[in-house]
Amino acid sequence: MPNLTTIISVAGASFAASFVEAVEALTVVLAVGLARGWRPALTGASAALLALALIVAVLGPLMSVVPIRGLQFVVGVLTLLFGLRWLRKAILRAVGIIALHNEDAAFARETRELSEAGRREAYGFDWVGGATAFKIVLMEGIEVAFIVIAVGAGRGLLGLASAGALAACVVVAAIGAAVHRPLARVPENALKFAVGVMLSSFGLFWTGESLGVGWPGGDAAILAFIVLFLAVALGLVALLKPRAAALA
Amino acid sequence: MIATAVKELIGLFVDDELLAAAILVVVALVSALAFFGAAPGWVIGLVLALALPAALAASVLRSARRAVRSE
Numbered sequence: 212m213p214n215l216t217t218i219i220s221v222a223g224a225s226f227a228a229s230f231v232e233a234v235e236a237l238t239v240v241l242a243v244g245l246a247r248g249w250r251p252a253l254t255g256a257s258a259a260l261l262a263l264a265l266i267v268a269v270l271g272p273l274m275s276v277v278p279i280r281g282l283q284f285v286v287g288v289l290t291l292l293f294g295l296r297w298l299r300k301a302i303l304r305a306v307g308i309i310a311l312h313n314e315d316a317a318f319a320r321e322t323r324e325l326s327e328a329g330r331r332e333a334y335g336f337d338w339v340g341g342a343t344a345f346k347i348v349l350m351e352g353i354e355v356a357f358i359v360i361a362v363g364a365g366r367g368l369l370g371l372a373s374a375g376a377l378a379a380c381v382v383v384a385a386i387g388a389a390v391h392r393p394l395a396r397v398p399e400n401a402l403k404f405a406v407g408v409m410l411s412s413f414g415l416f417w418t419g420e421s422l423g424v425g426w427p428g429g430d431a432a433i434l435a436f437i438v439l440f441l442a443v444a445l446g447l448v449a450l451l452k453p454r455a456a457a458l459a
Numbered sequence: 460m461i462a463t464a465v466k467e468l469i470g471l472f473v474d475d476e477l478l479a480a481a482i483l484v485v486v487a488l489v490s491a492l493a494f495f496g497a498a499p500g501w502v503i504g505l506v507l508a509l510a511l512p513a514a515l516a517a518s519v520l521r522s523a524r525r526a527v528r529s530e
Contacts, residue, residue: 291482292472295515299478302519308526350467357471411515415507418486422493424504436508443512447519454523 217430220437221368224409225375228358231402233383236351238314238393240344242321245391247340255344262345263352274364280421283365287417290361294410301404302444306451311400314393355380361410365417366430408444412436478518485510 236256244252274282303309325343355376363372386394416433419426426432473479489506492498498506 288482288486289472291486291511292479295478295482295511295518296472296474299475299515299518299522303522306523308523353468354471411511415511418489419504419507422489422500422503424500424507426504439508439512440515443516447516451519451523454527 214430216434217366217368218371220409220413220433221362221366222371222375224362224406224413225359225372226379227402228362228406228410229355229376229379230383230397231399231406232351232354232358233380234314234394234397234399235312235317236348237383237387238318239321239347241387241391241393242318242325243340243344246322246325247337247343251337251340252344255341255346256348258341259345259348259352262349263356266353267356274360274369283417284421286361286364287414287419287421289357290410290414291418292414293357293361294407294412294414296407297403298407298411298440298444301400301407302447302451304400305404305448307455308451314397314399318393358410362413365413365420404444408437408440411440475518475522477521478514481514481517482511485514 240252240256243255277285300309304311321343325340359369359372359376363369383394412433415436416426416430428435485507489503492506493500493503
């Protein structure tokens, strides 16, 4: 039976990571809607959600036939690659070595490019707009699906992780539908920083457990790994920020 | 179209190739130790817990050095 630490960290990590991905998808879907019309935007997004549901429906049951140790190992290693990649980027953004992701700028760029792109209509449908919405929702959706597997599969908490992700997507979609603007005030890098720390910790935990490591404290070791990665990440930011500021 | 999709899918996991390679080398090393029973579990755990944050730090510092050189 998973303890409260595991439950909170699984649902929290899944919600926060999915929130970031949903915000990125929303920015492009809004750009398509305003630049090319809502029909291609919503059709493309809906088609991507359908494709995603099909992928999950086909691949999901396969997970139950994979031995738990093998699943933990594969998910653990992929989560390490995914989480440390996010954390590295978040550190470099926090320091100022790479630019912060700006939803307003991304929205303006997408809207401009989509307005300038030629119309390729067939059967009265704008395929450029539809394909753009389809691609972003599918790619961000695949990331969300992976995050759900990454944080939930190792402990059989896929339902909880899915609920966290679904809640994030519903919240972002509802806000997007209400304000019709990209969610630029979401502290995206802080969220990515936190999620990178959590995913890296989960990855370390699953990988070790799959190799027979009996972590002291069981699931509570994940908290120790969160502290470890957070300390390393914040230490790197503290070390590099003055140098980056001196260069600017 | 498919090539682009595959590239983007790989891009979800690999950004800095050296960081990805370092992670895979560490995992391969500890897997070999575990498979051959060459080290107790706590050693494998310790290696993972030390080597992975170290790989992250090395990758970030390398990117920072590169940024300084390009200024």
